[in-house]
Amino acid sequence: MITYRGQAAIRLTVNGEVREVVVRPADTLLHVLRDRFGLTGAKAGCENGDCGACTVLLDGKPVKSCMVLAVEAEGSGITTIEGLRDTPVQRGFLEQAGFQCGFCTSGFIVNAHALLQTHPRPDRETIRDWLESNLCRCTGYEGIEKAIAAAAGPRE
Amino acid sequence: MIAHNLVYHRPETIGEALGAFAGAEAEGLKPYYLAGGTEITTFSRRGLITPGALIDLKTIPECRVLTRREGSAVFGAGLTLNEVGECPFFPLLSEAAGIVDHTVRNRLTLGGNIAGMLPYRETVLPFLLTDTAARLAGPGGEREVPLADIFSRRLKLKPGEFLVQLRVPEAEAGLPWFRRRRVKQSRLDYPLLTICALAARDGIRLALSGVFDSPVRSPEVEAVLNDRSLEPARRAETAAAAFGLRARDDQRGSAQYREMLLLRGLEETIRELGGEG
Ligand SMILES: Cc1cc2nc3c(=O)[nH]c(=O)nc-3n(C[C@H](O)[C@H](O)[C@H](O)COP(=O)(O)OP(=O)(O)OC[C@H]3O[C@@H](n4cnc5c(N)ncnc54)[C@H](O)[C@@H]3O)c2cc1C
Ligand code: FES
Ligand code: FES
Numbered sequence: 001m002i003t004y005r006g007q008a009a010i011r012l013t014v015n016g017e018v019r020e021v022v023v024r025p026a027d028t029l030l031h032v033l034r035d036r037f038g039l040t041g042a043k044a045g046c047e048n049g050d051c052g053a054c055t056v057l058l059d060g061k062p063v064k065s066c067m068v069l070a071v072e073a074e075g076s077g078i079t080t081i082e083g084l085r086d087t088p089v090q091r092g093f094l095e096q097a098g099f100q101c102g103f104c105t106s107g108f109i110v111n112a113h114a115l116l117q118t119h120p121r122p123d124r125e126t127i128r129d130w131l132e133s134n135l136c137r138c139t140g141y142e143g144i145e146k147a148i149a150a151a152a153g154p155r156e
Numbered sequence: 157m158i159a160h161n162l163v164y165h166r167p168e169t170i171g172e173a174l175g176a177f178a179g180a181e182a183e184g185l186k187p188y189y190l191a192g193g194t195e196i197t198t199f200s201r202r203g204l205i206t207p208g209a210l211i212d213l214k215t216i217p218e219c220r221v222l223t224r225r226e227g228s229a230v231f232g233a234g235l236t237l238n239e240v241g242e243c244p245f246f247p248l249l250s251e252a253a254g255i256v257d258h259t260v261r262n263r264l265t266l267g268g269n270i271a272g273m274l275p276y277r278e279t280v281l282p283f284l285l286t287d288t289a290a291r292l293a294g295p296g297g298e299r300e301v302p303l304a305d306i307f308s309r310r311l312k313l314k315p316g317e318f319l320v321q322l323r324v325p326e327a328e329a330g331l332p333w334f335r336r337r338r339v340k341q342s343r344l345d346y347p348l349l350t351i352c353a354l355a356a357r358d359g360i361r362l363a364l365s366g367v368f369d370s371p372v373r374s375p376e377v378e379a380v381l382n383d384r385s386l387e388p389a390r391r392a393e394t395a396a397a398a399f400g401l402r403a404r405d406d407q408r409g410s411a412q413y414r415e416m417l418l419l420r421g422l423e424e425t426i427r428e429l430g431g432e433g
Pocket of ligand 3: 099101102103104135137139
């Protein structure tokens with residue numbers, strides 16, 4: 001059995017790199033990514049599971065890192081927005097102007113990237129099911145939808 | 157940020173989990189079993205709970221089981237709602253697991269939803285409609301009991317006990333079903349009404365959440381729902397009254413509105429499950 005108390009040294013695999021870090025067991029993955037690793041792409045929005053601004057991938061699946069403890073992520077591959085480079089979804093957001101203030105953008109991109117990795121040609125229903133996990137307060141979603149449609153192949 | 161400190165345990169076996177729970181209590185630390193953590197992390201951040209120790213059940217193999225054996229479908233308490241939703245063993249349960257959003261469903265577990273503190277516990281409804289057996293582990297050892305014996309408004313476990321698995325007879329898991337979920341605005345809202353129903357040989361079985369303070373299945377209500385001497389509309393009306401409970405009244409919906417949704421939901425259930433004849 002693994003036990004962590006006080007200040008615990010753990011190893012996390014972030015964007016393909018194994019990194020050692022000292023955390024409190026109560027620290028959320030979101031705060032460790034931002035405050036210990038300086039990976040500030042994942043945002044602290046609601047910290048309540050509602051907005052999706054904190055979305056990262058754990059073993060390729062999107063999760064809300066405000067509701068995951070860093071110690072729980074040990075042994076999993078963590079991908080943040082900083083680990084995505086020039087992906088079709090990122091290009092789609094640029095070309096289709098899928099953002100305004102940008103606060104929600106990394107969460108959307110990370111989630112949409114996982115969506116397209118899982119369903120390369122998603123139908124409307126699948127896109128809706130995945131993307132309702134993220135909120136945007138600026139764009140009205142049109143640009144975001146266009147960005148994802150541009151990144152996706154023809155529909156399933 | 158979670159302000160208070162806590163100890164985190166990741167046991168590999170049921171025995172280790174029980175040992176960690178007892179050990180934390182002996183140290184004077186308030187232990188909580190941890191599953192998807194969606195409730196524990198958010199409630200801790202807001203200071204609503206202050207766990208001294210978390211015992212993570214997610215990596216215990218028995219809690220991750222998803223199989224059919226000896227005429228039953230077995231669901232580990234540590235399965236995520238997406239895993240349950242994608243599983244064809246119990247179609248009504250797969251549908252009921254479609255709550256919250258896709259990303260949260262990658263973490264939120266069956267056990268956490270059923271044992272959680274919020275009053276909705278929507279994934280318990282399909283289990284309440286069947287002869288589900290709950291496998292529990294606790295300081296006194298492991299036991300298997302009918303879920304109906306330990307779920308009354310909420311899951312009633314002995315101190316230190318946790319839910320390991322739920323076992324559903326396959327014959328019941330395959331029954332024709334109906335589900336209706338009503339919300340105030342977005343599909344992601346907490347429900348004003350969630351009805352789950354099965355059409356069994358002996359008639360319609362129905363359980364619901366959202367209308368009252370906790371999930372409920374009532375034999376009195378089902379007796380009325382299946383009383384074919386009454387017209388369907390009259391049956392729905394009498395069944396709604398037979399709950400004998402006060403509807404919730406809050407900013408999501410008034411009691412009157414919930415009662416109206418309940419009546420419509422009961423009418424639809426009778427219609428959809430062929431109870432009109
Ligand atoms: C944004 C959001 C929206 C939601 N909307 C809904 C909704 O509409 N309907 C609905 O029903 N739910 C909804 N929920 C889910 C619900 O409120 C809880 O958050 C969730 O069910 C907890 O599951 P978990 O696996 O994350 O549990 P955790 O947070 O890990 O644990 C919750 C509680 O259950 C206990 N526990 C966990 N597993 C076990 C076990 N195996 N045996 C005994 N005790 C255990 C823990 O000790 C703790 O007390 C929503 C959650 C979020 C975050
Ligand atoms: S910050 Fe995590 S969901 Fe809003
Ligand atoms: S671009 Fe501002 S919140 Fe989405």
